[in-house]
Amino acid sequence: MTLPFPLVIASGNVDKVREICEIIADTADQPVGAFALTYGDDTFGFLLDAPERLAESIATHRPLVDVPDVEETGSTLEENARIKARALGDAIGTLAIADDTGLEVDALGGAPGIYSARYAGAGATYDDNVAKLLRELESADHRQARFATVALARWPDGREVVRRGEVEGRISSAPKGDRGFGYDPVFVPVEGDGRTFAEMTPDEKHSVSHRGRGFRALVTALVEGD
Helix, strand or coil: CCCCCEEEEEEHHHHHHHHHHHHHHHCCCCCCEEEEEEEEEEEEEEEEEEEHHHHHHHHHHCCCCCCCCCCCCCCCCCHHHHHHHEEEHHHHHEEEEEEEEEEEEEHHCCCCCCCCHCCCCCCCCCCHHHHHHHHCCCCCCCCEEEEEEEEEEEECCCCEEEEEEEEEECCCCCCCCCCCCCHHHEECCCCCCCCCCCHHHHHHHHHCCHHHHHHHHHHHHHHHHC
């Protein structure tokens, strides 16, 4: 079986979508084409299909007639992933997949958790969030942490498939590497060789990362029809 194309990724984060597409293509062993879904100047998601069918899917998909209401008000990663998948999936009328990811740092009582993307405030950049995290950990004796991703697929009729991926690690004392995004320059996975995610190639990162694990499990479930 193949993936149930077309589908939409409910995220406007190009860095995240690039990773998800790489993981989907590798896990399903089939190429993936992506097209940005926009409303005005904003990108709200990406339409995915096999490359040879992408142009037809673009021409026939239901256009966005309003800005999808995507306010991440959930108290868990799963709730936030569901909010995103439901909003864009209902607006487009097709299968939608979404994820929510949190960095949990033991010395900070599990923070930033569901607030990871906006840890330094609304509109924070990756560098802003990393800088705040390192400041908070300046006097910490232990720097253990974990990344968790909930990957969720939702059909317009409300059916869902949910999978979770986690990776244990620690926070480095300073950023290292220029690959990846988010907290990748300061996250050192336990199942690695001492490098941060930002020092790894995409394939190396995906093999042990939270997002890689979560989406490999989700794609497998979708391909097998679970």
